[in-house]
Amino acid sequence: MASETMTAEEFRRELERLRREYEEKLASAELQKTAERHIIDRKAEEARKANEAYLNxxxxxxxxxxxxxxxxxxxxxxxxxxxxxxxxxxxxxxxxxxxxxxxxxxxxxxxxxxxxxxxxxxxxxxxxxxxxxxxxxxxxxx
Structure with a gap:
């Protein structure tokens, strides 16, 4: 039966690994949001230009x-x-x-x-x- 206890050093390393994993996921989500915003902005700009061309x-x-x-x-x-x-x-x-x-x-x-x-x-x-x-x-x- 394996011991469930961790040393302070093991706990610190595990905590650091979880923090890096969380920050990577957070950065990935931010990149995805930014990409989605750029797509929406581009589509809105294309629609505005098409509307302007139609009116002119x-x-x-x-x-x-x-x-x-x-x-x-x-x-x-x-x-x-x-x-x-x-x-x-x-x-x-x-x-x-x-x-x-x-x-x-x-x-x-x-x-x-x-x-x-x-x-x-x-x-x-x-x-x-x-x-x-x-x-x-x-x-x-x-």
Whole structure:
């Protein structure tokens, strides 16, 4: 039967071995974290560049023109960059400016739909109030 007791020197060597093993594992984990961060950073940078390239592609558009409200050129700004777009002509502009125009048009359509719904709601409310009053006045006359 082997003795389970250790001398102080054996205990110190075992403790030192365990400390080195722990520090190696810790260093390996730090290297792995750093490598993972670099991969994530690289992928994020690639995605940012791809997005920027997409937004800076040129697209052709033609804005509606009439001789009344829609006759002036349109000024568009995105993050401090701007351009002026002629109405009634095909022009090539960066996609980021075209997207702003699309978003503006969508917002205008939603606003018009909201206003129409509110007008209809108001008209319906006034009709129902008016019907209630006319019924009450008929009862008074009778």
């Amino acid at each position: 592609e040129y697209v052709a558009i033609k804005l509606f023109r009439d001789n009344d409200r829609y006759k002036d050129d349109v000024y568009v700004a995105v993050n401090g960059k701007n351009c002026v777009i002629k109405r009634g002509e095909w022009v090539r502009i960066k996609r980021k400016f075209a997207l702003v125009l699309d978003q503006s048009e969508i917002q205008d359509m939603r606003t018009a739909a909201y206003l129409e719904a509110e007008q209809n709601r108001f008209a319906e409310q006034t009709r129902s109030v008016g019907q209630g009053r006319s019924a009450a006045s008929r009862e008074k006359k009778a």
